[in-house]
Structure formats: C-alpha cells, structure tokens
Amino acid sequence: MEKLNEMTIDFLSKSQNESFARVVVAAFASQLDPTLDEIADIKTAVSEAVTNSIIHGYEDKVGIIRIKAVLYEDGIEIWVQDWGKGIEDVELAKQPLWTSKPELDRSGMGFTIMENFMDSLEVISKLGEGTTVKMYKKIKSKKS
Amino acid sequence: MHFNRCTLLYFKGIIGRILQKIVEIVFKALILPTFVFEGGSVMLQEGANFRFIKDVMIVNLKGELDHHIADRIKEDIDYAMSKKNIKKILFNFKNVTFMDSSGIGMLLGGYKSIKSIGGALGVCNVNERIKKVFDISGLFSIIPCYTDENEAVEKL
Numbered sequence: 001m002e003k004l005n006e007m008t009i010d011f012l013s014k015s016q017n018e019s020f021a022r023v024v025v026a027a028f029a030s031q032l033d034p035t036l037d038e039i040a041d042i043k044t045a046v047s048e049a050v051t052n053s054i055i056h057g058y059e060d061k062v063g064i065i066r067i068k069a070v071l072y073e074d075g076i077e078i079w080v081q082d083w084g085k086g087i088e089d090v091e092l093a094k095q096p097l098w099t100s101k102p103e104l105d106r107s108g109m110g111f112t113i114m115e116n117f118m119d120s121l122e123v124i125s126k127l128g129e130g131t132t133v134k135m136y137k138k139i140k141s142k143k144s
Numbered sequence: 145m146h147f148n149r150c151t152l153l154y155f156k157g158i159i160g161r162i163l164q165k166i167v168e169i170v171f172k173a174l175i176l177p178t179f180v181f182e183g184g185s186v187m188l189q190e191g192a193n194f195r196f197i198k199d200v201m202i203v204n205l206k207g208e209l210d211h212h213i214a215d216r217i218k219e220d221i222d223y224a225m226s227k228k229n230i231k232k233i234l235f236n237f238k239n240v241t242f243m244d245s246s247g248i249g250m251l252l253g254g255y256k257s258i259k260s261i262g263g264a265l266g267v268c269n270v271n272e273r274i275k276k277v278f279d280i281s282g283l284f285s286i287i288p289c290y291t292d293e294n295e296a297v298e299k300l
Contacts, residue, residue: 015212022210022242040242040273047244051211097281105218105253109245109281116280 005031005071013058013065013082021050021067028069029076032139041117042076042137048110049080049133055101057084057131075119075138083130090123192217194224200232200297206239211246218250222257231263234296238269247274248281255287268296 007028011017022043029042046067053065061084068079087093093100094115099108115121118135125131193204201224203217224230233254237243255265268290270278278284290296 015210015215018210018212019208037273043242044244044277047210047242051244051246055211105214105249107245107249107252107281109248113245113277113280 001072001074003070003072006069008066008068010064010066013054013061013063013084015051015054017065018047018050018054021065022047025067025069025078028071029137029139032071032076033141034139038137038139042078045114045117045135045137046078046080048113049078049135052110052133053080053082053084053131055104055106056087057082059085074141075136078118078135078137079132080135081130081132086127086129087123087125087131088127090125094123192220194220197293197297200234200300201228201230202234202236202293202297204236204239208242209240209247209250210242210244214246214250218253221254225257231258231261232300233258233263233265234290234293234300235265235267236269236293237267237271237274240271240274243274243277245277245281248277248283251283251287264300266290266296266300268292 005028009024011020025046026039026043029039034042050065050067053063057063057065063082063084066079066081068081070077092098094111095108096112097108099106102108111121111123114133114135118137120136122134123131124134192206195202195204203221205217207213209217221233235251235254240247251265251267258265266288269292270289278289288296288299290299
C-alpha cells in the first residue's frame with residue numbers, strides 16, 4: 001500500500017517525555033482525520049509502549065527511544081524502539097496481568113491494552129539488544 | 145521537611161499558625177492545589193488535590209494520569225498516610241483527561257496498601273474513555289466505582 005507520509009523521532013527515555021510522545025504521534029495521525037476515540041486509542045497504545053521502554057527496557061538508566069510513524073491511506077503504523085534490556089519471553093510478557101516489576105505498582109496490562117486499542121501488534125525483541133513494538137491502527141476516515 | 149515537586153510549609157508557634165492560615169487562604173483564593181494537615185502545614189501538589197470529607201481522603205486527580213504522574217501521586221499518598229491515619233481513599237476522576245495502565249497500577253498498589261491496614265479504596269466520576277482502560281484490566285471487580293463523591297463517601 002502506498003505510503004502517504006512518515007516521521008521518525010528520537011528522545012531520551014525520561015518519564016516526562018511520555019506525554020510528549022503521545023502528543024507527537026497524535027498530531028501526526030491527525031493528518032488522517034481520525035475520530036477523537038481513534039486518537040485516544042493511539043495515544044494510549046503509544047503511552048504503554050513508551051512507558052515499557054522507560055521502565056523495563058532501560059530500567060534505571062537513560063537511553064534513546066525511537067518512534068517511527070507511517071501514514072497509509074487506511075491507517076497508521078507506529079514503531080516504538082529501544083536499545084535496552086530486551087525481553088526474554090515475549091509470550092509471557094504479553095500475558096495479561098503478568099509483570100516483571102510488581103514492586104513498582106505495574107499492572108502488567110501494557111501489551112494487553114496495546115492489543116485491544118490497536119488493530120495489530122508485533123513485538124520483536126532480543127536480550128541485551130533491545131525491543132521494537134510495531135502496531136497498526138486502521139483509521140475509518142470520514143472522506144472515502 | 146518534605147520537598148519534592150510538592151512543598152511542605154510548616155510554621156511554628158502562634159505567629160506561625162497565623163501565617164499558615166494566611167497562606168491557606170491565599171492559596172485557596174488562587175485555586176492552587178493544596179493539602180491541609182491538621183498539624184498545621186500546607187502541601188502543594190501538581191496533578192492532584194487532596195481533601196477530607198468525613199473520614200475519607202479524596203484525591204482529586206487532574207489532567208493526564210500516566211507513569212510520570214502516577215509515580216508522583218503515589219509518593220504524595222504514601223506521605224499523607226505516614227502523617228495521618230487514613231483508612232479510606234477515594235480517587236475522583238472528574239478532571240482526568242487521559243489514563244493508561246500506570247493509573248491502573250497506581251490504584252492496585254493503593255488498594256493493596258490500604259487493604260493491608262483494613263481500609264477501603266474507591267473511584268468516582270470515571271468517564272467513558274477512561275472506563276475502557278478500567279474494563280480491560282478488570283479492576284472494577286475489586287475496586288468499587290461510584291457515580292460521584294457523595295455516593296462514595298456514604299458507601300466506602
């Protein structure tokens with residue numbers, strides 16, 4: 001399918017950038033004229049992925065998080081990448097309520113929310129190298 | 145003294161109490177978020193406003209509830225609980241514009257803490273969009289959701 005637009009942004013894995021990441025992807029996605037609900041879903045999914053990179057990928061260190069977004073005619077593809085710890089067992093990590101950090105008040109719902117709010121979710125990870133989360137959201141555009 | 149992104153002002157003596165009263169009035173007039181202890185100190189918060197109605201501590205959340213904000217609110221709640229014997233906490237979501245699973249985690253953590261001392265925790269004024277995140281987590285099966293503060297204070 002034809003790529004309409006693309007952007008890539010790098011930022012430090014600081015928690016104050018979670019809000020920034022949500023806004024930046026939402027602003028870019030607005031070019032597809034999404035509904036408020038679709039934007040809210042995208043923001044929440046991005047927030048989950050970025051938070052995962054900060055808390056789990058980099059833990060107490062600070063690293064780079066890269067967000068890439070590609071606009072297609074029928075939706076937006078979002079990549080969230082970090083060069084952090086990596087996930088040992090992706091299927092276990094994706095299990096609802098499972099968290100490797102219960103002591104930090106994590107609910108273990110990050111991946112479940114991404115799966116529910118987006119139309120597809122792919123997780124590519126290698127221990128010691130990092131994690132890439134790839135998600136797609138179909139936008140039922142008003143103009144068709 | 146507890147300094148974070150909140151500030152504790154503590155004034156001693158009679159002059160201190162007068163000064164404290166003035167500070168309280170000024171802050172309330174400016175509608176700055178405040179938290180008033182009985183011990184005579186005022187704490188300023190961002191992202192949340194703490195009040196007491198009867199024996200319930202009401203946390204008025206404001207704006208976005210993500211990991212960054214949830215961490216700070218949890219610190220403030222822990223601090224409040226260390227200063228005051230709080231058995232009931234109500235989170236008012238009326239002014240919350242966004243929440244992700246960090247909000248769920250914060251509530252779960254709060255629930256575990258307060259349950260361990262025989263207390264209760266609830267939420268109120270949750271809008272449709274925020275409710276979607278609650279529903280996925282199944283949190284309402286253990287934390288009650290009330291329509292408004294009055295119902296919550298009555299039933300908690």
